Structures are given as structure tokens and as C-alpha cells.
Amino acid sequence: MTRPVLEFEGVSKVYGTRSAGIRVLRDVSVSVAAGETLGLVGESGSGKSTFARLALGMEQPTAGTVRIDGKPTRILGAGAGGSAQIVFQDPASSLNPALEVATSVREPLTVSKKFNRPARDARVATVLDDVRLNEELRHRIPSELSGGQKQRASIARALAALPPLVVCDEAVTALDVSVRAQVLNLLRSVRAEYNSTLLFISHDLSTVAYMSDRIMVLYLGKVMEIGRTASMLEDPAHPYTTTLLSAVPHMQQGRLRRRRIVLGGEAPSIANPPPGCPFSTRCPIARDICRQQEPPLAPLANGNSAACHFPHMLEREAAA
Amino acid sequence: MRYMLTRLAGLPLTLVAVSLLTFGILFLVPGDTVDVLAGESIADPAAKARMAAELGLDRPFLVQYADWVWRAAQGDLGMSTSSHRPVAELIWTRLGVTVQLAILGTLISVVIGVAAGFLALRFRGRLIDRLIMAWAAVGMSIPSFVSATLIVLGISILLPDLGVVSYVPFSRDPLGSVASLMFPALSLAVVSGSMFCRYVQGAGDDIFRNADYVRTARAKGAGDRRVLARHVMPNAILPLITVAGLQFAQLLGGSVIAETIFSLPGVGRLVITAIGERDYPVIQGGVLVITMSYVLLNLLVDMVYPLVDPRIRVGSNGGRA
Amino acid sequence: MSTEPLLHLEGVAVRFRRGERSVYAVRDVSLAVRPGDRIAIIGESGSGKTMTTLAMLGLLPAGAEVSGTLSVGGQRYDPLDKGAVDRIVRRRMAAVFQDSLSGLNPIKRIGTQLEEVLLLRGQDAATARARAVEALRRVGITDPQMRARAYPHQLSGGMRQRVMIAMALLASPELLIADEPTTALDTLVQAQVIDLVLELQREIGLALLLITHDIALAADVCEDAVVMYAGYVLEQTSVAGLLERPAHPYSAALLGSMPRLDSPRDVPLQAITGEAPSAFETPQGCPFAPRCSYAREICSQALPPLRAVSGGALTRCVRIEEIRHELAVPQRLSA
Numbered sequence: 001m002t003r004p005v006l007e008f009e010g011v012s013k014v015y016g017t018r019s020a021g022i023r024v025l026r027d028v029s030v031s032v033a034a035g036e037t038l039g040l041v042g043e044s045g046s047g048k049s050t051f052a053r054l055a056l057g058m059e060q061p062t063a064g065t066v067r068i069d070g071k072p073t074r075i076l077g078a079g080a081g082g083s084a085q086i087v088f089q090d091p092a093s094s095l096n097p098a099l100e101v102a103t104s105v106r107e108p109l110t111v112s113k114k115f116n117r118p119a120r121d122a123r124v125a126t127v128l129d130d131v132r133l134n135e136e137l138r139h140r141i142p143s144e145l146s147g148g149q150k151q152r153a154s155i156a157r158a159l160a161a162l163p164p165l166v167v168c169d170e171a172v173t174a175l176d177v178s179v180r181a182q183v184l185n186l187l188r189s190v191r192a193e194y195n196s197t198l199l200f201i202s203h204d205l206s207t208v209a210y211m212s213d214r215i216m217v218l219y220l221g222k223v224m225e226i227g228r229t230a231s232m233l234e235d236p237a238h239p240y241t242t243t244l245l246s247a248v249p250h251m252q253q254g255r256l257r258r259r260r261i262v263l264g265g266e267a268p269s270i271a272n273p274p275p276g277c278p279f280s281t282r283c284p285i286a287r288d289i290c291r292q293q294e295p296p297l298a299p300l301a302n303g304n305s306a307a308c309h310f311p312h313m314l315e316r317e318a319a320a
Numbered sequence: 321m322r323y324m325l326t327r328l329a330g331l332p333l334t335l336v337a338v339s340l341l342t343f344g345i346l347f348l349v350p351g352d353t354v355d356v357l358a359g360e361s362i363a364d365p366a367a368k369a370r371m372a373a374e375l376g377l378d379r380p381f382l383v384q385y386a387d388w389v390w391r392a393a394q395g396d397l398g399m400s401t402s403s404h405r406p407v408a409e410l411i412w413t414r415l416g417v418t419v420q421l422a423i424l425g426t427l428i429s430v431v432i433g434v435a436a437g438f439l440a441l442r443f444r445g446r447l448i449d450r451l452i453m454a455w456a457a458v459g460m461s462i463p464s465f466v467s468a469t470l471i472v473l474g475i476s477i478l479l480p481d482l483g484v485v486s487y488v489p490f491s492r493d494p495l496g497s498v499a500s501l502m503f504p505a506l507s508l509a510v511v512s513g514s515m516f517c518r519y520v521q522g523a524g525d526d527i528f529r530n531a532d533y534v535r536t537a538r539a540k541g542a543g544d545r546r547v548l549a550r551h552v553m554p555n556a557i558l559p560l561i562t563v564a565g566l567q568f569a570q571l572l573g574g575s576v577i578a579e580t581i582f583s584l585p586g587v588g589r590l591v592i593t594a595i596g597e598r599d600y601p602v603i604q605g606g607v608l609v610i611t612m613s614y615v616l617l618n619l620l621v622d623m624v625y626p627l628v629d630p631r632i633r634v635g636s637n638g639g640r641a
Numbered sequence: 642m643s644t645e646p647l648l649h650l651e652g653v654a655v656r657f658r659r660g661e662r663s664v665y666a667v668r669d670v671s672l673a674v675r676p677g678d679r680i681a682i683i684g685e686s687g688s689g690k691t692m693t694t695l696a697m698l699g700l701l702p703a704g705a706e707v708s709g710t711l712s713v714g715g716q717r718y719d720p721l722d723k724g725a726v727d728r729i730v731r732r733r734m735a736a737v738f739q740d741s742l743s744g745l746n747p748i749k750r751i752g753t754q755l756e757e758v759l760l761l762r763g764q765d766a767a768t769a770r771a772r773a774v775e776a777l778r779r780v781g782i783t784d785p786q787m788r789a790r791a792y793p794h795q796l797s798g799g800m801r802q803r804v805m806i807a808m809a810l811l812a813s814p815e816l817l818i819a820d821e822p823t824t825a826l827d828t829l830v831q832a833q834v835i836d837l838v839l840e841l842q843r844e845i846g847l848a849l850l851l852i853t854h855d856i857a858l859a860a861d862v863c864e865d866a867v868v869m870y871a872g873y874v875l876e877q878t879s880v881a882g883l884l885e886r887p888a889h890p891y892s893a894a895l896l897g898s899m900p901r902l903d904s905p906r907d908v909p910l911q912a913i914t915g916e917a918p919s920a921f922e923t924p925q926g927c928p929f930a931p932r933c934s935y936a937r938e939i940c941s942q943a944l945p946p947l948r949a950v951s952g953g954a955l956t957r958c959v960r961i962e963e964i965r966h967e968l969a970v971p972q973r974l975s976a
Binding site for chain 1: 685686687783797798799800827828829830831832833836854855856857858860861884894895896898899900901902903904906909910911912913914916917932
């Protein structure tokens, strides 16, 4: 069994002091294998941004260990020594506005020191070919490029030094709808070619489902459900997952249609999590035990895992 | 709260640095320090040695510094070498004038700046706007000694009967006191007022044209005048508070020119005179007082800002991961 | 009941002059909104949908030139004439915009900003305050009295957007224009806000004009759709018609390019090549032709006129009769 590219082992992250801190992530454990894409789903306050930052080595966990290619991020430092790269929502963020695109793409190669001069030139040329940015566009500065072109350049920059892990944080959200499919297709093809491991974050469930092999659903810093995409979409175990899926616009549900589940109340504050299951304050099927005992992330019959006392129940009820 | 404590934490270090440098001035002066302090060249080595011991100059630098600080904290800034009076007393009697002038100057410039900025915005693109902004550009470029001199010149031409307006202490006649500082304050206000005007106009114009909440206000039916008065100006002026505070702090030390030209008995003029007379204790004491006030005022301004901006004053509830 | 539409646009164009050149944000838009209608204007960036909205509301930025006719309830108005906009538009139309944080004055309390709507309409302070609190309650904000004293940054995105809706409602509009009202919000919050809008729309009998780039959202919310591209209307039809039998290759391409929950993961998405034209260029012929897989010579010769085709749709596609059957998306996409 090859070593996973990304590992979270019992990771918790607290901002602030131990006594008066906010637990942004609670006991998260997951392994992502080489070539796999893990989709990350969660709303504001779910901890998904923190998860991404931990995966990139930009922050260190308060408890537990984050490993990239077997090496703890504590040792690798920020950017995991180049082992992890990110494609941002705003293409302008990763490209220096004063530099030609080709120069920006070369930068990670220079930093990584693993490539000598001719190797760098070759890599830059290759990766820019892979993202289909022609010769002329390579020598433009970002302001001279369209949104889609800029994002391609960002992807090239992320992949240039062949990092084991690439985090795509809302990578297509800021792009026009007609361009999104282009860039998603591009991501799929370079992923296949490079056998990249992707952490794919998006609030659009349809996009996440399309791009990911497995999906992890976060709520208030805790993993609610994690498992293979197909089975999660067909038969979600956690009521939160079911609710999210039911809120996808009809047009995009296709044959996986569900009746809309309307939640009451507001999302609880992460500074004041409810006792028991964090979702219990809004869950349509919450029972007493849910409010008293926090359900552990437990394996399910279909191979996925969910943190719920009554897995699949809401889904079955809704289908009936 | 945390914000305030953080700011306060940096204060001691700043004060130490400032006082160290101020004290150190004396030793940077060319020539023998004993001679410098005595005010004359002492030829006899024995007499010099005695003088040095008397003045405490034979001790290590840091000890002298500590001693100086200790005494300053108790209000003893040494003796003036030219007038042989306590430095602290000299400074204290003049501090009121300088502070008054700085307050008046800042107040007038804020009023002028905001009013001018508002008018420029209200009549965007029209003649008034252009005239005001032209004045602002020129005003900012005028050195204060030029504006002060021009005003004096102007007074002598336009109001020849005015005679010499000497400073009237506040305690004796408050109104007269303010009146006697009017022209000097104006000379200062011309410069900083134009800066404020540009500031207000710049920030205000940006908000007026681009802010989404201005669009919302218009969508509600608010006309230009209301948008300007209720939405643009309050937001544009907010950062001005900090700037005005700093300006005030600067005027405390920088009104030397105005004080000199208008013959006002202020701290600035005291220091300038002392420089001419090589009266180092006065210079040290004066510089110390001025810089200390600047640092403290700076801090005060930082403290005030959160009180006015609700975004800092009242934190947002809930966190976002 | 008047037979005049609530809002009527005929041949509207919006232009900005940049020295020698002109930037056409909107080139030719015509549409009519009647009471109770739920219409979506669907378009990407550069399509002209936002400028059209701003023109309707008389909120165009400085330097805009408008041609064509705009009328509310039969009364024509010039969007650049503030007086006319105040008299004619503000009485009957209100808007909700995308960014609720920047759309609210950061140093004023929520309640004050809500009251402003009423104060501008001559209401007295006490009544305004009470109605503002009531409006907050109506949009589902708990503890409205306390919330009214809050500042914008103290509320969550979803709550702020509700505040914006409350603000719009206080103007007692007959038509609510919502410009990307949910783009910045979380999925579930988005659903809640949309639910609220629809509920209010039913209750008050509002007409709704939804401006969005998200066809899926438009399909969930509206009955009719206007698809814009490069400042033109390319297709105008019912939502059902759009989903089942699109009358323009652009619409069909958009529909086909969106991933669905049941999209096979090993099949690439049907992407549209190229990017939208810039507002500086005036396209020769059909603006979508350079990216259209059905384009022929005839498409680039002249701008196709907007015309009616079978199924009640309006389209600018010259070749639609020939290709429509190829465009039809399979049954499972329909609502």
C-alpha cells in the first residue's frame, strides 16, 4: 500500500488560548491517497479554510499531526517546502501583477531548487503547454489576460514544481459559467497526466461531486460524513449531507432528485458549539441522545463513515 | 481592549528611546562637554576636573542618563546656562501658549478643511470645486514661515492700526487670549487646512462615486445632498480624526516658526533661542517635553479611533473558519 | 387593473464614451414585466445584465448615455433624470443587490438605514422606527428590536441580505429587482433567502426580476428567462422551455456545461471554447458566432434579429430551425 500523500491524524485547531479559545477543527482524521481527489464541503464556520491552511502547512495543528508525503508539516514549514501548492479563487492572487506569466510560473521551480536551469525552462514550457496557454499569452502580464486565462496560469504555477498535493480553493467560482467547464476539464486532464492529488474545495456541490473521488462534509469543525462520492450522493448517511444535497438547484440534481429539506434556526456560533452533536440544533430528526451525546465518526455498511446516531434515517424518510 | 493594551505596551520602549536620544544630544556637540556646559572654555585642567565632578560628567554615560531621567521625572530639568533659572520653570510658563496655539490651529484647520472639502464635493466639477482644490494644492505647498510672514505682511497692510498684538494669557482674559492667537493659528491653519481639505475631498469623492452603500441610498430615493451629508461625509471624515490628532501633535513642536514670527512666548521659541545661545539644558529639556507630548498624543489618538468607528468598537459576533 | 406592463424596456442601449471609442455595456434589450411575473435575466459578466438593471433603476454611473425607451406603468422616463426616476421609478420598484456588506453604510445602525427609506417618503420618525422593526420581523430576523440597533458588520451574510430585502420592501414596491442576491451566500443560507423572496412575492403579489449568472438558480425561482450575451438578448422564453428545448446554441451550451449531481465523472463537461467578447468590440453578426459550434457564414454577416419561433420562444439564432433538435437537452434536465 503506497503511502498517502496527505494525512490528517486526530487534528484539532484552536484559535486563542486553551481556556478561551475557539475550536475551529475538532479531531479530524483523513488520508488522501496519491492521485485521489478529496472534495471538501462545508459552509462558513465549518473549518474548511482552516483545513486547507493546515494541509498547506501554513498553520500548525494544535493537536494531532498533518503529514504530506509522510513528513509532518511541522518540519516542512509553510508551503510544506513546496510539497503543497494552491490555486486560489481569485486568479490575481497567485500571479504577480508586474511579472509575465511565464516568470510567475517559473518561480516555484526556482524556489524548490530541485531543478537546474535547463530543467526549469523545460518544465515551464511543458506545463504551459499542458494548460494550453500559447506562446504569445505566456509573455503577457496578468492584467492582459482574461479570467479563464489567468486561472490557467495559476494552475500552471501550482503544478510547475510537480507538488504532491494541490489545493483548489474555489478555483472556478470567480470564473464565468461558460469558462468554468473549460477550466474544470483542464484540471481533470492535468490531474490524470500528473497523477496529482487534489484537495478540491467548493461551495457548489455539483462541481465538487463531479471532481472528487471522495467527499468530506464538515460542520462546525467536525467531520459529519466522509466517503466515496457515488454512494454519498445516492444514499447519504448524515442528515446534514441530505439537507445540502436537497438544496442543490433542481436542474442540477438530475435523477438524484430529493425533496427540499428546510432547516430551522441559524447556524450556531463556532465560539459556542452546542452540546452533543453540533448539528442537533437544526437537524430535522434530532432526538434527545443527539443533544446529549456527540456521535463519533463511525463506519457505515457502504464503506463510508458518518458521525450520526441515526445514519441514513433522514434519507430514507425523505425518499418514502 | 486588547488593542489598547497592545498599544500601551509599546509606550515604555518609545519613551526610553526618545529620552536617551534627547539626553545624548549633549554629548554629540562638538567640543569638550565640560566647556559646553560651563558655557565657556576652561583652560585650567584642575578647575575643569572640579567642574566635571560637580556636573557629574565623570560618571559613566548610562549613570548620567539614569540620573537625568530620575531628576526629570521629579520635575528637575537642570538649570539654564544663559538665564540661570530652572529649565522646568522656563518650559512650564511657556507650555500654555504652545498648547493653546496648537489647539486653535488644529481646530481652525479642521473646520476649514472639512468645510472646504464638503463644498468641493457638493459642487463637483463647478468653479467652486476647482478654486477650492487649487487653493488646497497651493496651501499644502506653502512652508509655514511663508504663510506666517505673508499674514504679518497682510495685517500690516490691511490693518495698519492694529498695532502689536501681544499674547494675552488665557487665565487673565480667555476671549482676548484666543483673539491674540488668531493670526498665528491662521498661518498654521492655511497649510494643514488645505491638507485636510484634499483628504476629505479625495476620500469623499471616492465614496461618492464607488461606494455600494451610496448606491443603496440612492436606490432608496436619497438625493445628492442627503447622500453627501449623511453617507459620504461621516465616512470620509472618520480617518481624519487620526490625522487631525497627529497634526495637533505636530503643531506642538512645529509651531516654532509661528511663535518666532508672531513673537509669542512659547516652548518652540524658547528652544530656538536656546539653540542660538548654546543653552543645552534648555534644549534638552525643551526637546524632551515636546517629543514626549508627541508620543503620548500619538497614543491618545490611537485610543480615540476605536471609540468612533463602530467596526472596531463593537466586534463582530461569531467567527468564520 | 392597468393593461400597461409594470416595467417596459424597448430597444434599450447603454453606452459610455472613452475618448474616441465607445463602450457598449448594453446594446439592445427589450422586455416587459407584468404583475406577478417572475422573470430571470441570465448572463455572465459582460453580458450587460447589471447595466440593464442599473438603467431600469436610474442608478447608472456618471458618463452613461442611454437610448431606447424605458417606462414604468406606461410612463416613460429618462434614467438619467433624477427627478423623473424619483417620481416614476422609486414609487414602484425596489432593488436588492449582491454585496450586502458594502451595500450598507458601515457606521450607521441597521435600524437607521431602514428608517431612511420611510423618512424619505415623508413618514414621521416614530412610525418609521416601528415599521422598520416590523419589516425585520417579517423577513425572519429574530429579536428585531435588538438587531435594529446593530451595525452591519455584526450580522451574518444571510441576515444582512434579509435586511436588504426588508429595506426594499419598506418602499412598498410592485416590482422587486434582485441582482445576484445570493451569490455571496452559503448554500443553505441561499436557499433560505430565496424561500423568503418567493414567500414574500406570493404574499404581496410582487413581480420579481432576478438577475443572475446561475441558470440553475433562475430555473428554481422564475417562470420566464431572458438570456443575455454581449449586451444583446439572445433568447427569451419560459424557464420550462429553456430547459427542455433551448432556442439558442448559447443557452444550450450553458446548460450542457454545468455539472450535475448525476454527471458521469469520467466524461469531460461540454465546455464552450473561447471567451466572451469585450465591450469595446462591436461584433460583426451574431456575437456568439466565434464560439458557436453551429456557426456558419451566414451567422457572421449581420446581427440576427430577435424573432419568435415555435414553443413561444424569442431567439436571435438564424439557424435555430435547423439545429434545434440537436440542442434539445434530454428530458431529465427539466424541473
